[in-house]
Each structure stands twice: as structure tokens, then as C-alpha cells.
Amino acid sequence: MTEKIAVEVEKLNAYFGALRAIKDVSLDVLEKKVTALIGPSGCGKSTFIRCLNRMHEVTPKARMEGKILIHGEDVMERDPVLLRRDVGMVFQKPQPFPSMSIFDNVAAGLRLNGMRNKAVLAEQVEKSLRDSALWDEVKDNLDKPGTSLSGGQQQRLCIARALAVRPSVLLLDEPCSALDPISTAKIEELILELKSGYTIVIVTHNMQQAARVSDFTAFLLLGEMIEYGVTSRIFTNPGNKKTEDYITGRFG
Amino acid sequence: MKRQIQEEINQLKAKILHMGGVAEDMIRFSMKCFTERETGAGDRVFRSEEEVNRLQIEVDELACRILALYQPEASDLRAILAAMKINSELERVADQAVNITQTCTYHLFKEVPVKTMMEIPRMAAIAQEMIKNSLDAFSRSDVELAQDVLKKDEEEDTLKSKVLSEVIGMIRRQPSQTNQLVDLILISRNLEKIGDHATNIAEDVIFMVLGKDIRHHAQ
Numbered sequence: 001m002t003e004k005i006a007v008e009v010e011k012l013n014a015y016f017g018a019l020r021a022i023k024d025v026s027l028d029v030l031e032k033k034v035t036a037l038i039g040p041s042g043c044g045k046s047t048f049i050r051c052l053n054r055m056h057e058v059t060p061k062a063r064m065e066g067k068i069l070i071h072g073e074d075v076m077e078r079d080p081v082l083l084r085r086d087v088g089m090v091f092q093k094p095q096p097f098p099s100m101s102i103f104d105n106v107a108a109g110l111r112l113n114g115m116r117n118k119a120v121l122a123e124q125v126e127k128s129l130r131d132s133a134l135w136d137e138v139k140d141n142l143d144k145p146g147t148s149l150s151g152g153q154q155q156r157l158c159i160a161r162a163l164a165v166r167p168s169v170l171l172l173d174e175p176c177s178a179l180d181p182i183s184t185a186k187i188e189e190l191i192l193e194l195k196s197g198y199t200i201v202i203v204t205h206n207m208q209q210a211a212r213v214s215d216f217t218a219f220l221l222l223g224e225m226i227e228y229g230v231t232s233r234i235f236t237n238p239g240n241k242k243t244e245d246y247i248t249g250r251f252g
Numbered sequence: 253m254k255r256q257i258q259e260e261i262n263q264l265k266a267k268i269l270h271m272g273g274v275a276e277d278m279i280r281f282s283m284k285c286f287t288e289r290e291t292g293a294g295d296r297v298f299r300s301e302e303e304v305n306r307l308q309i310e311v312d313e314l315a316c317r318i319l320a321l322y323q324p325e326a327s328d329l330r331a332i333l334a335a336m337k338i339n340s341e342l343e344r345v346a347d348q349a350v351n352i353t354q355t356c357t358y359h360l361f362k363e364v365p366v367k368t369m370m371e372i373p374r375m376a377a378i379a380q381e382m383i384k385n386s387l388d389a390f391s392r393s394d395v396e397l398a399q400d401v402l403k404k405d406e407e408e409d410t411l412k413s414k415v416l417s418e419v420i421g422m423i424r425r426q427p428s429q430t431n432q433l434v435d436l437i438l439i440s441r442n443l444e445k446i447g448d449h450a451t452n453i454a455e456d457v458i459f460m461v462l463g464k465d466i467r468h469h470a471q
């Protein structure tokens with residue numbers, strides 16, 4: 001196999017106090033592929049991706065066990081701030097920094113990392129906005145507040161903000177669930193474009209979205225990974241009865 | 253909780269089974285037309301064809317509706333794909349029955365009768381059984397029965413070859429009856445085709461149940 005593994009998860013267990021939200025999940029995420037996580041609410045999808053960039057441990061009483069290697073490096077041995085720069089995240093609800101302009105929203109991460117050169121900043125901001133397919137819509141209004149954009153544009157702004165610090169892995173936690181169908185289609189198109197440069201893990205409740213954008217799909221149920229495989233197979237001929245029942249709407 | 257999509261898939265299956273029943277009758281009446289030279293049986297075949305054509309459109313419309321409304325996945329998706337493919341196969345089965353009937357009424361009846369070849373009604377009985385079993389397999393998701401249908405096709409092919417070689421011999425012996433003897437070849441070819449359609453249906457059933465595509469390398 002020529003494909004490289006970007007994220008290696010081995011026997012991951014995640015807890016909220018006494019509650020075990022992720023149970024012994026092992027999974028390899030391939031580099032520059034889109035991997036979708038599906039499963040009913042509360043199955044641990046979001047908790048799983050929050051473990052990948054150590055956001056999980058930020059929650060009070062939360063902890064994790066097991067091993068996560070990103071490009072071969074153990075995430076627990078990395079500086080969480082640097083790790084989160086390498087493993088970007090976009091949330092369900094678009095959250096641009098409310099007091100900042102479009103430009104500053106994208107530049108925020110770069111400035112935090114000490115970037116002061118205005119020309120380089122401008123270049124990086126433009127590249128990120130182009131990569132997130134927003135540039136043409138905002139290039140004449142870069143000084144307007146990020147919150148003045150539509151929901152779909154705000155979400156692409158958040159993706160641009162995540163891309164600005166040049167991550168290798170992008171975690172998308174239900175990025176379209178608050179968006180209308182047109183904005184959703186744009187984000188999906190963007191995901192397909194971005195995968196040539198990034199490894200993407202997307203959590204989604206929309207089964208058709210998982211089928212459309214991902215190369216691999218993992219189905220989680222009550223914290224356990226029930227099935228993981230090539231998306232086209234999972235959605236036409238799943239190997240596990242529980243996966244079959246979930247994707248055909250028999251429960252969940 | 254009852255799934256709405258299941259109700260609609262059940263309706264789709266019911267329509268296919270109804271269509272299959274009509275197609276089976278058409279094979280039976282086309283043979284009646286052949287063996288008994290009964291024109292009433294022929295009229296029934298022509299009337300039934302209209303019903304099959306109407307059902308074919310209804311099945312397609314319903315399948316299209318389910319795909320658009322529910323965006324089905326996995327076994328639901330496979331059931332609908334299978335139904336759509338079986339739909340076309342049955343419409344062609346009906347066409348073959350019509351062809352047999354046309355050959356009988358427009359050609360054979362006008363010629364001197366030939367000795368009835370027993371292989372032809374035998375082929376028709378096998379073809380009818382194959383269609384029936386492939387649809388039972390569809391209705392019950394019965395892979396074993398579908399596999400029996402695949403095996404039966406060999407028998408049909410052997411009979412077809414037998415008819416062909418016998419008829420060629422007959423043409424040599426009685427060249428004046430060449431026209432109607434060629435008709436016998438055409439009819440055996442129609443029946444063999446019906447067997448092939450039943451085989452395709454059986455393969456669709458195996459795909460529907462197991463998600464395994466066995467076409468072109470059938471076991």
C-alpha cells in the first residue's frame with residue numbers, strides 16, 4: 001500500500017469523570033483523504049476528534065488513555081498549542097472572532113505565532129481565503145467585521161482561519177449543520193478540493209454528506225467503533241448489522 | 253417505529269411480483285398458442301403486454317420517487333436497484349412471449365403443420381419455472397433459490413442446442429418446410445432468452461441480498 005497513515009489511534013479511551021465516552025477505539029486515518037465519523041448523538045464522534053488535538057482534556061474532569069500518533073509523533077508528548085496549530089479544527093456553528101475584521105480573523109493565528117511582516121501576512125491571508133474559496137466574495141471588504149458575512153461565508157472564514165497556520169490535519173465537527181443547502185454544497189466542494197493538501201476528519205449527522213465527501217467512514221455507537229471501511233462499501237454493503245440499521249434509519 | 257421507506261419498498265416489490273405473474277402467464281399462453289394453435293391464447297398475450305408495459309412505467313416512477321425522497325443506503329438502496337433492473341428484465345420477458353405468439357399466429361399457422369417438437373414446450377416449462385423461482389427468490393430474499401435458477405439455465409441452453417441440430421436435420425430432409433422450421437429455431441431462441449432474463453433476475457437477487465455482484469463470472 002502506497003498510502004501513508006497520518007493519524008494512528010490505538011486503543012483510545014476517553015472519559016468524562018466516570019463516564020467512558022470512547023471505548024478502545026483503534027483507527028488509522030490515511031493522509032490526504034477524507035474520513036467521516038458517523039453515529040447517533042452521544043456516540044462519541046466529537047469526543048473522538050477532540051482527542052486528536054487534545055481539546056478533550058480542556059473539559060473539566062475529562063481524560064484520555066491510549067495512544068494517538070500524528071505523523072508518527074505521540075500527541076501527548078507534544079506542546080498542545082503547537083499540536084492544535086498542526087491539527088486545525090472547525091466547529092458546528094461558525095464562530096468568527098466577533099470584534100475582528102475578515103482580514104484580522106484569518107491573520108489572528110499568524111499574529112499569535114509572532115508574524116509581524118505585513119506583506120507576508122497579507123499574502124498568507126489571501127492564500128488562506130483563496131484555499132477556503134472565499135477570496136472572490138470578500139476581497140473588496142477585508143476590513144469589514146467577520147460577523148457581517150452570511151453563515152456559510154462565516155464558516156468558510158473559520159476554515160480560512162484554521163488553514164492560515166498551515167495545519168496538516170483538519171478536523172471538521174459538523175461544519176454544515178447550521179448552514180443552508182447552497183452553503184453546505186460550497187463547503188462540501190471545498191472539502192473535496194482541500195483534500196489534495198490536507199488530511200480531513202469530518203463528523204457529520206448527514207449520511208449523504210458522509211457518502212459524498214469522504215473516502216473512508218467510521219461508524220461509532222455508544223463509544224465503540226462498530227465498523228470502519230471504504231465509504232462506497234459502507235453505504236452500499238455494510239458488513240455489520242448495526243451499521244446497516246443505522247444508515248438505513250432503523251434506529252438513531 | 254415503522255419506516256416509511258419500507259412501506260414504499262414493499263409496494264415496489266409487490267408491483268414487480270405482479271408484473272412477474274403477468275409475464276409468467278404470457279409465457280404459458282404463448283405456448284398454448286404454439287401447441288394448440290389457439291388464437292384466443294394469442295390475444296391474451298397481446299393484451300397482457302399492455303399491462304406489463306404500464307407496470308414497467310409505474311415501477312420506474314415509484315423507484316424514482318423513493319430514490320428522490322429518501323436517498324436510500326445499503327440494503328434499501330440495493331433493493332431499489334434490483335427492482336429497477338428486474339423491471340427491465342420482465343418487460344423483455346414479455347416481449348419474448350409476444351414474439352413467440354407473433355411467430356405462431358403470423359407464420360406457423362399459415363404453413364403445413366410440422367411434427368411438434370417436444371423440446372420446445374419443455375423449454376417453455378423450464379423458462380417459466382426459472383422466472384417463477386427467480387421472483388420467489390426476490391420476494392423472499394432467498395439466495396439458494398436464486399442459485400438454483402442459475403444452474404437451471406444450463407438445461408435450457410442444452411435443449412436449445414438440441415432443437416437447433418434437430419431442426420437443421422429436418423430442413424435438410426424437408427427443404428420445402430424451411431420457413432416454418434426456421435420459426436421453430438426462432439421460438440427456441442425466444443425461450444432461451446427468457447431463461448437468460450431469469451438468470452439476470454437471479455443475479456440481481458444475489459446482489460440485493462449479499463451485496464455481491466456475480467455477473468459475468470457466475471458460480
